[in-house]
Amino acid sequence: MKRKVVYHCGPTNSGKTYEALQRFKEAKKGIYCGPLRLLAMEVFDKMNSLGVYCSLLTGQEKKKVPFANHVSCTIEMVSIDEMYDVAVIDEIQMMADATRGFAWTRALLGVKADEIHLCGDPSVLDIVRKICAETGDELEVHHCERFKKLEVEAKTLLGDLKNVKSGDCVVAFSRREIFEVKLAIEKNTKHRCCVIYGALPPETRRQQANLFNDQDNEFDVLVASDAVGMGLNLNIRRVVFYNLSKYNGDKVVPVPATQVKQIAGRAGRRGSRFPVGLTTTLHLDDLAYLIECLKQPFDEIKKVGLFPFFEQVESFAAQLPDLNFPKILAKFAESCRLDGMYFLCKHDHIKKVANMLEKVKGLSLQDRFNFCFAPANIRDPKSMYHLLRFASDYGQKVPASIAMGMPKGSARNDSELLDLETKHQVLSMYLWLSHQFDYERFPHGKKAEAMATDIADLLGQSLIKANWKPETRQTASRPKPRKNEDGYERPKSLITSYEE
């Protein structure tokens, strides 16, 4: 199939998604693919409010709108069998994401649409060009510019959170720091804070975003993690970096320049009341790194992610009948050879789940493969325990129960808040499984959905009154970025904290 690819290329807040959605709206049949449930939901709501019937498809929800010819989905859910007039693939630079990149690569290579609109920064423009040359697709590039300038405030906050102002978004890179910052601001100033971080359900993030955007309340400061970099419409005047290093699952590293740019770029959205976007740091000694990041051109990405489909793993496994699933995966990763433009995506999550389920009886190879993609939090033993329970029930051919009570009310301390987050995450996993497997095996999807909605509400209520010290899970010191000979050490991957 010869397709026309249109690349809307530019920095944050330059109207890329808006432009692509104009074409999507006009199409007879269209699909929008976003990086997060939150974005898929935004597009779904927006289209339906404009009178363009649009369905929603994510791992956790299937909302079929009668007569709809449009669908808004998360990137992993895109069909490569259906035909479309227009497909939009948002945040295309995520092709280079160490873990999830394969989903974007698959969409670009596989989606059957006459016109494909890609939205993203320039980092993957060159490689998209190469891919289009190989597939024989026509490529057109639209360069987009920011609507409002982004300026650095050299004064910084001089190390004192008392200097926050209305419309500020303070960015920190761990949950613990976010609550510390919120506590300090609310204790020492008249401002109240909304919070946004990866472990919050999309509905709660949206509620917090609305609270912040709405000018008729006292919540005029936002404290957020890098989860703020994508997907929300926020009226931010100034982005203040609390620090510029984060834990990447292995060690503390400086935040990559691309991510710093994307987050800083959230300030000064078109349509907001602020004439320019501003960005700065809390501490003077971080300012130079911020300026350096903003000055850096976008990295040119040389390789994008791939991961095998089940059918490929299955035919590989057929050659190795004595190996169990974790070993097959390891052997596959060890044996596969990829040509210069691709890398095999990191799959620690998959390996960990595959190992955990190894002793579970009654699962086919395909069941094992599918369970590995369930949205479990592999760092949370409770989440892993429930996944093991769901898989064991499935293996024994008994319907999986939710086996979890509703909390009595909103959280009164941080451990209750963490408990709400975990409960929501487990329910979200149940919903995902109920769509992935037979209905009879996960029959309580409706109940899980209702409970998840109530818990997202409780989370929202809890955050409004949260003024407690966060649970200490890491050491409290402010980590300093470590340098190497060529300046700042860069992390090995672009892994971001999209914990959905």
Ligand SMILES: Nc1ncnc2c1ncn2[C@@H]1O[C@H](COP(=O)(O)OP(=O)(O)OP(=O)(O)O)[C@@H](O)[C@H]1O
């Ligand atoms: N031509 C336009 N007319 C009216 N509003 C617009 C127009 N273009 C963009 N906007 C608005 O400006 C804001 C930023 O646009 P958009 O979200 O498309 O930017 P983007 O480049 O995709 O940013 P990001 O990198 O954050 O995804 C949105 O609120 C959007 O609705």
Ligand SMILES: [Mg+2]
């Ligand atoms: Mg966009």
